[in-house]
Amino acid sequence: MSDMKTAIMDAAERRMQAGGFSGFSFREIATDVGIKSSSVHHHFPTKEALAAAVIRRWADRTSDHVDKALAKDPDPVRVWTKAFRGTALSEPHMCPCTVLGASSHDLPKPVAEEVRRFFQMCLDKLVASGLTPNKASEFLSTIIGALVVANSLRDTAEYDRATKGVLKNRAKAVA
Amino acid sequence: MSDMKTAIMDAAERRMQAGGFSGFSFREIATDVGIKSSSVHHHFPTKEALAAAVIRRWADRTSDHVDKALAKDPDPVRVWTKAFRGTALSEPHMCPCTVLGASSHDLPKPVAEEVRRFFQMCLDKLVASGLTPNKASEFLSTIIGALVVANSLRDTAEYDRATKGVLKNRAKAVA
DNA sequence: GTCTATAATTTGATAGAC
C-alpha cells in the first residue's frame, strides 16, 4: 500500500473516530494529507469505499493486537479491557466502529457490513477464549458502552469506573 | 407546546435515533410533518436548538418513566434494563443520546451538553437507587453498549444476551 | 404560521490537462 493511501486512511480514521461517516469530507481529508480532493478519489473511488477500508483495517489491527496480547496474558477480559482502554484514554477517545455502529442504519450497506463484521469478530474471539456466549455479549457491551458514556461525560476516568468490577470479578474467578 | 412543535420534535427524534445530528435535515423534517423547511425555522431557530430540545425531552421522559417504574418495582437494574430494552426492540432501535454521545466531540456545544446531562442523570438516579458509583457506571455502560452492539449486528436478541447476566446476578443479590 | 424565493456554503464526484 502506498504511503499516500495510508495517510488518507489515517486522516479518515481520525475524523471518523470523532464524527462518524458524515464527520469527514474529501476536502478535509485532502487538506490533512496535503493534496486536492480530486486526488483522493484516485486512491479511493467513493466515500463509502474509503470508510469501509478504514473500518476493515481497524478490525484487522484489533484482531492482530488481541492475538498477540493473549499470547502474553491468558485472561481475555483483561486483554480486551486494556485494548479499548487505550482508545478511551487517547484522543479522539472513540473506536470508529462504535461511532459508526451507533448509526448503523444510516450507513451505506458495505460500511454497515464492515462494522457488523467487527463486532462479530469481537464476540467470536471472546467465545474462543473461553467465555460463554452470554458472558461475551455482556462483557463486550460493557466496554463499548463505557467508551460512549466516558466520551459523552468528557471524563476518561469513567471508563475505569465502568470496567473496574469486571476486572475484579475476573480476578476472583481466576484465583 | 403547539401540536406542530411536537410533531417537528417527533420527526427529528426519530431521524436522530437512526442517524444522529447529521442524520436529519430541515427539509426532511418539513416533509415529514407536511410543511416547508423555512416554516420549521419559525418553531426552532437553528438545527442545534431543535436537537438540544429533542435530547432534553428524551432525558425528561426517561427520568419520569424510570421514577414511575421504580414506584412499582424497587429493583433499579430491572427497571433500567427494561426501559432501554423497549428502545432496543422497537424501531429505530436506538436511544438518540447514545447515537449523539458516540460523536459528542463533533456536536455543537449546547447539544453535547444536553447529552452529557442525560448520562449524568442516569448515573445519579442509579446511585440514588442504592448502587455504588462503580456499579452504576458498569451497569449503565452495559445497557448502552448492548444498544450499540445489537444495532450493529442487526440482532435485537443481542440486547437480551448482553443483559441476561446482570439481571441474574441482581436476582441473586436481592434474594 | 406558512409560504416563495434565494443567499451562501459545502458536499461527493467527474473530465481532462500535465
Add this chain to the structure above:
DNA sequence: GTCTATCAAATTATAGAC
C-alpha cells in the same frame, strides 16, 4: 498521481409577502 475546473445536489438560514 496530482492538478484545475466544474457540476449537480443538498445544506442551514434569512427576507419578506400573505
